[in-house]
Amino acid sequence: MTAELHLALYLSDAGIHAGGWRHPAADAPGDHGLDHYRRLTEAAERAKLDLVFIADKLAVDDIYGGDFATVLEHRPNTHLDPIVLLSALSSVTERIGLAATASTTYSEPFHVARMFASIDHLSGGRAAWNAVTSVSDGEARNFNRTEHLDHGTRYERAAEFLTAVRALWDTWDDGAVLADQRAGRFADAGKVRYADHDGEWFQVRGPLTVPRPPQGRPVIVQAGASGVFQRLAAENADLVFAVAPTLERGVEFYRGFKQQVREAGRAEHEVRVLPGIMPIVGETDEHAAEIERELRSLVLPIAGLTFMSASMNHDLSRYPVDGPVPDVRDEIRGSKGRFQHVIADAVERGLTLGELGAEYAATLSFPLVAGSPVTIADELQRWREAGACDGFVLMPAYVPGGVTDFFDHVVPELQRRGLFRTEYRGRTLRDHLGVDRP
Amino acid sequence: MTAELHLALYLSDAGIHAGGWRHPAADAPGDHGLDHYRRLTEAAERAKLDLVFIADKLAVDDIYGGDFATVLEHRPNTHLDPIVLLSALSSVTERIGLAATASTTYSEPFHVARMFASIDHLSGGRAAWNAVTSVSDGEARNFNRTEHLDHGTRYERAAEFLTAVRALWDTWDDGAVLADQRAGRFADAGKVRYADHDGEWFQVRGPLTVPRPPQGRPVIVQAGASGVFQRLAAENADLVFAVAPTLERGVEFYRGFKQQVREAGRAEHEVRVLPGIMPIVGETDEHAAEIERELRSLVLPIAGLTFMSASMNHDLSRYPVDGPVPDVRDEIRGSKGRFQHVIADAVERGLTLGELGAEYAATLSFPLVAGSPVTIADELQRWREAGACDGFVLMPAYVPGGVTDFFDHVVPELQRRGLFRTEYRGRTLRDHLGVDRP
Numbered sequence: 001m002t003a004e005l006h007l008a009l010y011l012s013d014a015g016i017h018a019g020g021w022r023h024p025a026a027d028a029p030g031d032h033g034l035d036h037y038r039r040l041t042e043a044a045e046r047a048k049l050d051l052v053f054i055a056d057k058l059a060v061d062d063i064y065g066g067d068f069a070t071v072l073e074h075r076p077n078t079h080l081d082p083i084v085l086l087s088a089l090s091s092v093t094e095r096i097g098l099a100a101t102a103s104t105t106y107s108e109p110f111h112v113a114r115m116f117a118s119i120d121h122l123s124g125g126r127a128a129w130n131a132v133t134s135v136s137d138g139e140a141r142n143f144n145r146t147e148h149l150d151h152g153t154r155y156e157r158a159a160e161f162l163t164a165v166r167a168l169w170d171t172w173d174d175g176a177v178l179a180d181q182r183a184g185r186f187a188d189a190g191k192v193r194y195a196d197h198d199g200e201w202f203q204v205r206g207p208l209t210v211p212r213p214p215q216g217r218p219v220i221v222q223a224g225a226s227g228v229f230q231r232l233a234a235e236n237a238d239l240v241f242a243v244a245p246t247l248e249r250g251v252e253f254y255r256g257f258k259q260q261v262r263e264a265g266r267a268e269h270e271v272r273v274l275p276g277i278m279p280i281v282g283e284t285d286e287h288a289a290e291i292e293r294e295l296r297s298l299v300l301p302i303a304g305l306t307f308m309s310a311s312m313n314h315d316l317s318r319y320p321v322d323g324p325v326p327d328v329r330d331e332i333r334g335s336k337g338r339f340q341h342v343i344a345d346a347v348e349r350g351l352t353l354g355e356l357g358a359e360y361a362a363t364l365s366f367p368l369v370a371g372s373p374v375t376i377a378d379e380l381q382r383w384r385e386a387g388a389c390d391g392f393v394l395m396p397a398y399v400p401g402g403v404t405d406f407f408d409h410v411v412p413e414l415q416r417r418g419l420f421r422t423e424y425r426g427r428t429l430r431d432h433l434g435v436d437r438p
Numbered sequence: 439m440t441a442e443l444h445l446a447l448y449l450s451d452a453g454i455h456a457g458g459w460r461h462p463a464a465d466a467p468g469d470h471g472l473d474h475y476r477r478l479t480e481a482a483e484r485a486k487l488d489l490v491f492i493a494d495k496l497a498v499d500d501i502y503g504g505d506f507a508t509v510l511e512h513r514p515n516t517h518l519d520p521i522v523l524l525s526a527l528s529s530v531t532e533r534i535g536l537a538a539t540a541s542t543t544y545s546e547p548f549h550v551a552r553m554f555a556s557i558d559h560l561s562g563g564r565a566a567w568n569a570v571t572s573v574s575d576g577e578a579r580n581f582n583r584t585e586h587l588d589h590g591t592r593y594e595r596a597a598e599f600l601t602a603v604r605a606l607w608d609t610w611d612d613g614a615v616l617a618d619q620r621a622g623r624f625a626d627a628g629k630v631r632y633a634d635h636d637g638e639w640f641q642v643r644g645p646l647t648v649p650r651p652p653q654g655r656p657v658i659v660q661a662g663a664s665g666v667f668q669r670l671a672a673e674n675a676d677l678v679f680a681v682a683p684t685l686e687r688g689v690e691f692y693r694g695f696k697q698q699v700r701e702a703g704r705a706e707h708e709v710r711v712l713p714g715i716m717p718i719v720g721e722t723d724e725h726a727a728e729i730e731r732e733l734r735s736l737v738l739p740i741a742g743l744t745f746m747s748a749s750m751n752h753d754l755s756r757y758p759v760d761g762p763v764p765d766v767r768d769e770i771r772g773s774k775g776r777f778q779h780v781i782a783d784a785v786e787r788g789l790t791l792g793e794l795g796a797e798y799a800a801t802l803s804f805p806l807v808a809g810s811p812v813t814i815a816d817e818l819q820r821w822r823e824a825g826a827c828d829g830f831v832l833m834p835a836y837v838p839g840g841v842t843d844f845f846d847h848v849v850p851e852l853q854r855r856g857l858f859r860t861e862y863r864g865r866t867l868r869d870h871l872g873v874d875r876p
Contacts (some may be wrong), residue, residue, distance in 0.1 A: 022619045030615040032559035034529055058548065060630075060645050068645065076624050077613070079647040081549070084556040087525030091472055108544065110580040111495065111519070113529065141643035144550040177468040177516070181460045184738055186468065186514050187506035192498075205579035207498050207506065209517040211468060300622055308497060316824040416577035419718035 004385060005076040006272055006391030006421050006433060007296040007405060007411075008099070008241075009044040009052045011037060011085075014076035016278060018307070018361030019298030020398030023075050027399055028254040029076035034088060039399055041089050044096055047407035048421050050432040051128060052095030053087070053221070053241070053393060054082040057369040058106060059138035061310035065317040071310075075303040075361075083115050097429030099128035099221050099239075105154050106134055109164035109197070109204050116218040117169060125214030125428030128239065129165075130221040133158050135334035136313045148313065151336060155228045160199045162220070162236045167195040169217045171207035216437040219429050225253070225339030234260035237271050238435045241393050243338055244275040245365050250388030272433055275383075278363050279395050280370035281405035288370040295397055296362060301354040304361025312339045321354040338365065364394055373409040380410075381419060443822060443857050444710055444829030444871055445849075446537070446679075447482040447490045447841060449475060449523075452514035454716060456745070456799030457736030458836030459514050465837055467514035472526060477529050478838055482534055485845035486859050488870040489535030489566060489681070490527070491659070492520040496544060497576035499748035503755040509748075513741040521553050528561040535867030537566035537659050537677075543592050544572055544581040544821040547602035547635070553605060554656040555648040563866030566677065567603075568659040568765030571596050573772035574751045586751065589774055593666045598637045600658070600674045603631040605759060607655045609645035654875040657867050663691070664775030671696035675709050676873045679736050679831050681776055682713040683803050688826030710828040710871055713821075716801050716835050718808035719843035726808040733835055734800060739792045742799025750777045778805065804833055811847040818848075819857060 013036060014021040014029035021029045041052050060077050062068040071077050082100035090098055098119065102112050111375050112129065120127035133154040134140070140148040149157065176191035195206030222233040223241035233240050234257065242257075244250030253275075258268045280295070282288025301321065309316045313334030319326050325346040332339050342365050346356045362368070369379045383389050396402035414420035430437055451474060452459040455629040461469045465474050472576035473771070479490050498515055509515050520538035524708030528536055536557065540550045550567065558565035571592040572578070587595065614629035633644030660671040661679035671678050672695065680695075682688030691713075696706045699859040718733070739759065747754045751772030757764050763784040770777050780803050784794045807817050821827050834840035852858035868875055 020566065021617075021624070022622055024619070026619065028617040028619070030617050032556070032648065033562065034560045038529070057647060059643075068630065072625040072627040072630060073623060076617075077647075078649055080559060081553045081556040081648075084521065084525045084553050085559065087522040088529040088557075088560050091476070091526040091530050106546065107549070108581055111545070115519045115522050118470070118519040119526075121518060122472045122522065122526050124471065138643075141641070143546055144641045173708075179466040179514075180467050181466070182461070184460055184736070185511060187510040189510045192506065192510060203579070203582045205497075205576075209498055209515075210470065210519075211516055218646055222784070298622070343501060 006050045007391040009049055010393050010395045011052050015398035016395040017295050017397035018303045019295040020160050022298040023398040025401045030078050032080050038092055043404055043407055045093050047411045051099050054100045056082045056101035059142050062138045063315050064306040064309035071306040074300050095424045097126045099130050099133055101130040103132055103134045104158040104161035109161050109202055113165040113168035114210055117213045120213035120215055120218045128219035128221050136310050157201050159232055160201045164197040164202050164204050167197050168206050168208045172212040174212050177211050207260050215430050216427050230257050230260055234264040239272045242273055242275040247388055250275050251386055254388050270435055274391045274393045275389050276366040276393040276395045278366050278368045279376055279406050280397055285371045285375050292370045299358050299361050301357040304357035308360055311335050319353055322352055325351050325356050326351050339340045373413045376410050377413040444488045446831040448831050448833045449490050449492050453836035455733050455835035456741045456834040457733040461836040462735040463839045468516050470518050475547050476530055479840055481845055483531050485849045486603055489537050491537045494520045494539035499752050500576045502744040502747035509744045512738050533862045535564050537568050538572055539568040541570055541572045542596040542599035547599055547640055551603040551606035552648055555651045558651035558653055558656045566659050574748050595639050600638045602635040602640050602642050603690050605635050606646045609633050610650040612650050615649050651862035653866050653868050663795055668695050668698055672702040677710045680711055680713040685826055688713055689722055689824055692826050708873055712829045712831045713827050714804040714831040714833045716804050716806045716833045717844050718835055723809045723813055730808045737796050737799050739795040742795035746798055749773050757791055760790055763789050763791050763794050811851045814848050815851040
């Protein structure tokens with residue numbers, strides 16, 4: 001029997017498909033009251049998902065044309081602070097896991113360690129940290145720099161950052177707090193220690209001001225594709241958010257990465273691999289195809305090019321929109337691992353830059369799975385059985401409809417097949433994921 | 439008629455009085471689940487308080503004896519991340535204001551601006567930032583330094599930090615987000631601008647990734663006493679959390695500070711001044727005195743000395759506990775403005791160091807107001823009518839009893855006298871405080 005899937009919901013104000021925010025049934029984007037996020041998260045919890053996931057950018061995209069104007073006119077591009085949003089959601093949910101992004105490039109280990117430890121305490125063991133490196137010059141310019149760190153350097157910093165954070169989480173043993181009111185003894189100081197992290201990037205003494213988190217350590221998520229990324233994640237991550245445009249590429253990544261997990265001295269099941277997918281659920285396959293056509297008709301090609309420019313950290317406004325996709329693989333200074341493939345593939349297929357923009361804008365190169373609930377469940381099962389994943393990050397094309405349809409119709413189908421839980425069995429995110437408490 | 443008071447609740451896991459956490463009716467300290475904080479905040483909202491306030495330290499105190507052991511054995515000394523806690527409380531409350539501390543010494547303006555703007559959005563305009571400078575070497579050692587910044591330097595950095603944060607909050611005009619789904623126009627980019635902050639400490643380009651907060655700018659709180667502090671607060675703060683051990687000192691501070699507010703070109707009412715007080719409410723004056731005696735009997739003098747050492751950033755373990763208080767005014771490298779007075783006063787009164795420790799531990803030099811509800815209301819009214827304050831920060835001796843007694847018995851007495859609101863009249867914290875939206 002196929003093992004159960006793990007499912008995460010990618011939370012956003014506007015949906016992932018660049019036409020999604022314009023869908024007639026979509027919530028208005030850029031309204032950052034709690035209600036929208038709360039309804040989505042409650043729906044995910046009713047569907048018994050493992051976790052919700054909040055991505056981030058530390059700047060309004062302004063690489064395309066060297067300014068934010070084209071971006072902001074053409075697509076939603078605002079981001080609440082993910083830790084604030086996650087914390088707000090922690091107190092209106094009870095069981096679902098909660099993951100937020102914090103950059104290792106522009107934060108301090110003490111803050112990050114304490115914030116996620118705090119969410120873990122307040123939520124009773126449901127916190128996860130998506131540890132990323134930041135990729136664009138726009139972000140650098142918000143943090144006292146003119147250019148972002150190069151790929152190798154920012155991964156070196158990330159590795160040390162992760163080491164320091166884990167050391168801080170380990171500064172309090174379980175049971176260190178006594179709170180003995182009668183004897184007047186607050187803690188057993190022998191169960192608390194300095195972290196004494198003394199590295200190249202950071203010197204952090206500790207101890208943390210927060211006792212050991214309920215999960216021991218909050219879950220560590222990492223997202224990426226490059227070789228350097230894979231080595232770091234194999235050593236540190238509990239969950240990997242993967243980008244696999246096709247099943248074949250998914251299988252290839254999964255095999256290679258799990259091999260590295262073993263080489264890092266860990267058991268395979270200790271790191272769950274969840275590729276992102278964009279489900280489009282219809283009553284029938286034809287109905288789903290109709291929704292997809294409708295969404296595609298709402299895409300503004302320029303929106304895709306602004307998004308790609310920011311992620312690649314390379315200004316695509318220099319090339320004519322109607323001309324062929326230029327082979328700029330050597331000029332990518334942002335997300336290398338991912339855009340090497342995107343550009344090579346587009347050049348090979350002879351797309352124009354505008355066509356690539358529209359295509360990328362639709363799915364951000366995540367696989368789009370459109371069809372009836374049975375068709376979608378078949379496809380997810382096929383990925384699982386082919387050894388391409390331990391589950392999926394659901395990236396809704398539009399919200400809330402693009403995800404509530406999945407919860408209402410695909411989740412029950414997966415449950416019927418024994419591919420997804422019908423009730424939470426544990427209290428913590430580690431319980432849901434089946435990864436051990438350190 | 440005397441103007442209405444503004445009231446804030448100082449939230450903590452353990453109460454402020456060093457005997458408070460040992461009171462038989464106190465919640466166990468160091469348990470950082472949501473329940474304790476949620477119950478306190480809900481009670482404050484039922485009592486129609488202006489706001490709750492979360493303080494912070496970025497290290498476990500370890501100045502006394504050069505180690506954390508004495509501290510952790512003798513008193514609660516853990517702190518959740520205040521922004522995480524505040525965010526969690528934002529989604530389970532509806533009207534009360536929400537203030538959290540973030541250090542200008544060890545944070546980045548972009549993060550702080552975005553976090554408080556985000557809380558302001560999610561809470562519908564109830565966020566406040568308590569902008570502090572960090573004072574102890576223990577904190578410095580958690581952020582890549584061996585010694586904390588000197589007083590002048592950290593205030594220079596704070597001033598620039600505040601300027602950068604305000605510039606970031608101003609990067610989006612009201613109405614910049616259009617979210618025109620039909621036309622495919624997300625924002626009016628002409629209503630968004632770069633902050634282009636280029637200073638000595640920070641270079642921050644902006645714009646923020648969050649549209650203009652509901653309050654225009656979240657409320658800025660500052661806490662302190664020194665002359666440098668007063669100049670900075672007169673220019674920037676909407677609310678000042680003051681330390682005034684006596685009514686006379688309160689009047690002196692209030693007059694001098696409001697004078698500086700006028701000199702900074704602002705109207706007096708634009709900055710509310712709230713001294714901290716510790717109320718101990720009994721059924722009668724004698725009953726309150728009994729509670730105070732009980733709390734005092736639970737104080738461990740060493741707990742006070744560890745607290746003072748951290749705040750002064752000077753190790754008091756070097757002096758005999760039974761000897762006279764040493765005149766160490768010139769060695770204070772932490773909170774100068776405050777401890778100059780504390781030490782001078784203790785030397786003059788001929789206290790031993792242990793006696794000072796016990797006394798300081800009880801109230802942290804905030805005035806303790808013990809008595810029946812009528813007695814306490816009289817005293818608060820006296821402060822207000824003498825021109826010592828615009829209201830108070832309630833610092834409960836123990837929790838929850840030390841504050842719920844105030845809500846249940848003193849608040850109704852203040853309401854009967856027309857000194858406190860019986861219902862919220864506005865939606866935002868600025869509405870509650872009566873300070874204008876910028």
